[in-house]
Amino acid sequence: MANSNIVDFPAPSAQESFDLNLVADVLIIGGGPAGAWAGLAAARAGARVVVAEKGYLGTSGAQAAAGTGAYYIKPDDPQHREGMVNSRLPIAFGFAETEWIAKVYDQSFINQDLMSRWGYAFPRTQDGNQERWGGLRAGDAVLFLRKQLEQHGVTILDHSPALELLLADGAAAGATGWNRRTGKRWQVRAGAVVLATGGTAFRSGIAGGNNNTGDGYLLAVEAGAQLSGMEFSGQYGIVPKGSACSKTAVYGSATLTDAHGQVVSRGKGTTIAEIQTGHLYCKLDKYDDIGRQRIQAGQPMTFQYFKRHLHIDPFTQEYEVEHILEGTIRASGGIEVGDGATTTVPGLFAAGDTTSREKLVGANQSGAGPATAWALASGSWAGHSATLFARKYGADAATRKVSYAGTAGLRPSEQARADLDVNALIAGVQEEVLPVARFYRRDGKVMSASLEKLDGLWRDARGSLAGNSGLQGADYARSVVRAREAAAMIAAARWIFASALERKESRGLQRRADYPVIDEKQYSHVITGGLDQVWVKRKPVSSNAHLHARAS
Amino acid sequence: MIEYVFEDRCTGCGKCEEICPTGTFDLRADGVPVIARQAECHTCYLCEAHCPTDALYVGPLRTPQPTSREEILALGVLGNFRRALGFDRHEPGSYCYAGNEDSRYAPEGSRTQQNPNSPDAAIYASLAIARERGLIEVHQRPPITNEIVL
Numbered sequence: 001m002a003n004s005n006i007v008d009f010p011a012p013s014a015q016e017s018f019d020l021n022l023v024a025d026v027l028i029i030g031g032g033p034a035g036a037w038a039g040l041a042a043a044r045a046g047a048r049v050v051v052a053e054k055g056y057l058g059t060s061g062a063q064a065a066a067g068t069g070a071y072y073i074k075p076d077d078p079q080h081r082e083g084m085v086n087s088r089l090p091i092a093f094g095f096a097e098t099e100w101i102a103k104v105y106d107q108s109f110i111n112q113d114l115m116s117r118w119g120y121a122f123p124r125t126q127d128g129n130q131e132r133w134g135g136l137r138a139g140d141a142v143l144f145l146r147k148q149l150e151q152h153g154v155t156i157l158d159h160s161p162a163l164e165l166l167l168a169d170g171a172a173a174g175a176t177g178w179n180r181r182t183g184k185r186w187q188v189r190a191g192a193v194v195l196a197t198g199g200t201a202f203r204s205g206i207a208g209g210n211n212n213t214g215d216g217y218l219l220a221v222e223a224g225a226q227l228s229g230m231e232f233s234g235q236y237g238i239v240p241k242g243s244a245c246s247k248t249a250v251y252g253s254a255t256l257t258d259a260h261g262q263v264v265s266r267g268k269g270t271t272i273a274e275i276q277t278g279h280l281y282c283k284l285d286k287y288d289d290i291g292r293q294r295i296q297a298g299q300p301m302t303f304q305y306f307k308r309h310l311h312i313d314p315f316t317q318e319y320e321v322e323h324i325l326e327g328t329i330r331a332s333g334g335i336e337v338g339d340g341a342t343t344t345v346p347g348l349f350a351a352g353d354t355t356s357r358e359k360l361v362g363a364n365q366s367g368a369g370p371a372t373a374w375a376l377a378s379g380s381w382a383g384h385s386a387t388l389f390a391r392k393y394g395a396d397a398a399t400r401k402v403s404y405a406g407t408a409g410l411r412p413s414e415q416a417r418a419d420l421d422v423n424a425l426i427a428g429v430q431e432e433v434l435p436v437a438r439f440y441r442r443d444g445k446v447m448s449a450s451l452e453k454l455d456g457l458w459r460d461a462r463g464s465l466a467g468n469s470g471l472q473g474a475d476y477a478r479s480v481v482r483a484r485e486a487a488a489m490i491a492a493a494r495w496i497f498a499s500a501l502e503r504k505e506s507r508g509l510q511r512r513a514d515y516p517v518i519d520e521k522q523y524s525h526v527i528t529g530g531l532d533q534v535w536v537k538r539k540p541v542s543s544n545a546h547l548h549a550r551a552s
Numbered sequence: 553m554i555e556y557v558f559e560d561r562c563t564g565c566g567k568c569e570e571i572c573p574t575g576t577f578d579l580r581a582d583g584v585p586v587i588a589r590q591a592e593c594h595t596c597y598l599c600e601a602h603c604p605t606d607a608l609y610v611g612p613l614r615t616p617q618p619t620s621r622e623e624i625l626a627l628g629v630l631g632n633f634r635r636a637l638g639f640d641r642h643e644p645g646s647y648c649y650a651g652n653e654d655s656r657y658a659p660e661g662s663r664t665q666q667n668p669n670s671p672d673a674a675i676y677a678s679l680a681i682a683r684e685r686g687l688i689e690v691h692q693r694p695p696i697t698n699e700i701v702l
Contacts, residue, residue: 064598
C-alpha cells in the first residue's frame with residue numbers, strides 16, 4: 001500500500017473487530033474488467049478508491065481466463081453502428097433498447113481508446129499496422145488495468161472477498177470481508193459501493209469460473225436491491241468431454257453429431273442431442289490449412305486438450321463433447337440497474353456480469369462481445385456515479401453508524417451447527433442447476449420441486465451455517481468464505497427458479513417444456529428479490545424497447 | 553486442474569501462489585509451491601502463464617488427472633501456454649508500445665484475417681476505414697474531451 005491515498009479507519013466498532021480498517025470514498029467489490037474500470041473511473045474523478053477482489057486482481061474472473069473480443073461500434077460510422085445494433089435487436093426478444101446499446105458502445109469505445117493511449121497493445125492485424133480493438137487478451141487485459149489502477153493510487157485488496165455490506169440509514173456504506181490468504185478480517189467504510197462480482201455458473205468447472213458464486217446478488221438483495229431477468233440464465237457452453245474450456249470459436253467450423261451419427265445444429269440441436277441420445281461428437285472439419293494454423297494460435301487454451309489429454313487430430317478425427325453450464329456469466333439476468341449503473345439502494349451501484357444486461361441483449365446470451373463492452377461501460381458509469389454520490393453524501397463515511405447486512409452463511413439466526421456440511425449444501429444446489437437435462441429446458445413441476453428443496457437449504461444455511469470455528473487463520477477465513485459462497489449460490493438458484501416459474505412462456509434463454517412458445521401477454525420483466533421469502537413481480541418493458549420490438 | 557510442480561525447475565519466486573485467484577497453492581519455507589487445495593483450481597492456466605521457468609503443469613480436465621513427471625515431459629508442452637500469451641517476451645500486463653514497435657512481436661492470437669463471411673469481418677473492414685480516418689492511429693488522435701458519456 002506504499003502508493004496509497006487511503007487512510008486508516010480511526011474508530012473500529014466496539015462489537016466487531018477487524019485486522020484492517022480502511023476508509024474510502026468508493027469501495028469496489030470485484031476486480032474483473034468491470035470492477036477495474038469502476039476503480040479507474042472513480043479515481044480519475046478524484047475519489048479515494050479501494051478495490052476488494054476475491055482472488056487476485058489481474059488473474060481472477062471469467063475474462064482473465066478466457067480472453068474476450070469486446071464488441072465495439074465506431075461512433076462516427078452510421079452504417080457500422082446501425083448494422084451492429086440492428087443485428088442484435090431481433091435476437092433480444094423485445095427487451096433491448098437502441099439508445100442503451102448505443103450508449104454502451106460509445107462508452108466502451110472511449111474506454112478502449114484510453115487503454116490504447118495508456119499503452120495497451122491490442123492485437124494487430126497480419127500486416128502489423130492496425131490495432132484490432134476489442135481484443136482483450138486472456139491473462140493480460142485485466143493485469144494491464146491493474147497497473148493503471150496502481151498508477152492512479154487505487155488501493156487493491158487481493159484475495160479479499162467481501163462477505164457483507166455495511167448500511168447506514170439504508171444507504172450502502174462499505175463492506176467487511178476476510179483475506180483468505182492471510183486469514184485477516186477487513187472492513188472498508190466508504191461513501192459509496194460498487195458491486196462488480198460477476199455472474200455465476202454455480203462452480204460448474206468452466207475455466208476461470210470458481211470465484212463467480214453469485215456473491216453480488218446476495219449482497220445486493222440483503223441491502224434491499226432487486227434482480228431482473230434471472231430466468232434468462234439457462235446458458236450452456238460446449239467443452240471437449242471433461243474439459244474446463246468452454247471457448248466457442250471452434251464450433252462454428254465444426255460438424256456436430258449425436259450418438260447415432262446424425263448431424264445436429266449448435267444450440268438447441270446439440271443440447272437435445274446430448275439429452276436424448278446421451279452423446280455429442282465433434283469434428284473441426286471446416287478449417288482449411290491456414291484456418292487450422294490460425295485457430296490454434298488464437299485459441300491456445302482450447303487446443304491444450306489435444307496436446308495434453310486426448311491425442312488425436314481434432315481437424316480430421318471425431319471427439320466427444322458435452323455441455324457445461326455458463327449460467328449468468330454468459331446470460332443476461334442480474335441486479336437491476338438504471339442510468340448511471342444505479343441500483344434501487346442509495347449509494348449502491350453495480351456493473352458488469354452481476355447486473356441485468358436485458359436492455360443490451362434482451363432475453364438472450366450476452367456472449368463475450370456485448371458482455372465485455374458492457375463491463376467496460378457500466379464499470380465506468382458505476383465508478384463515476386459512486387464518486388458523485390460519495391462526494392455529496394459520504395463526508396462522514398468514517399464515523400457514521402453502520403449496521404452489518406450479512407445473513408446466511410455469515411450471521412446464523414440460530415445456533416451455528418458444526419455438522420452442517422457446506423459442500424453438501426453446494427452439491428444440493430448443483431444437482432438442480434448444472435444438469436443440462438434439467439436446467440436447459442425447464443418444467444414447472446420440476447422447478448417447483450427444486451425451489452422447495454432450495455428453500456429448505458436456505459433455511460438450513462440461514463439458521464445454522466457459519467465458518468468452521470474449529471479452524472484457525474487462513475483456513476478459518478476460507479471456511480467463512482465457502483459458507484458464504486454456498487449461501488449465495490442457494491439464493492441465486494432460488495431467484496432463478498422463482499423467476500423462471502413466473503415466466504410462463506419460452507423466450508430466449510428461458511425455455512419451458514410446459515410453455516414452449518412465446519406468449520405476448522408475458523412480455524414484461526420479471527423482477528425478483530427477498531431472502532427468507534423470495535418474491536417476484538412484473539415490471540413493464542420500457543416504451544423504447546417496446547417500439548423496437550414492434551419494428552423488428 | 554493443476555497437476556504437477558517441477559521442483560527442480562522452480563526458483564521459489566512465489567508468483568504462482570501470489571497470483572492464483574482461487575488459493576490453490578501454499579508455499580513451503582523455501583518458496584516452492586505445494587498443491588494444497590487442488591479442488592479449488594479452475595483450470596485457468598494462469599499460474600503456468602506466470603511461471604518464469606515453466607515449472608508448473610496444468611491438466612486440461614476439470615477433475616484431477618494424476619500424471620507423472622515422465623508423462624508430462626513426454627508431452628513436450630511445458631510453457632506452451634505462456635509462450636502463446638506472449639508472456640515469454642513481455643512482462644504480463646506490461647505489453648506496451650515502445651517507439652516503433654516491430655509487429656512480429658505482437659502476441660499471437662490476432663484473429664484478424666479470418667473467414668470473410670464471419671460476422672466479425674464487417675468489424676475488421678470498418679477498422680480499416682477507421683484507420684484511414686485517423687481514428688486508430690495512436691500518436692495522431694485528438695485528445696478526448698468527454699471521458700464519461702452520461
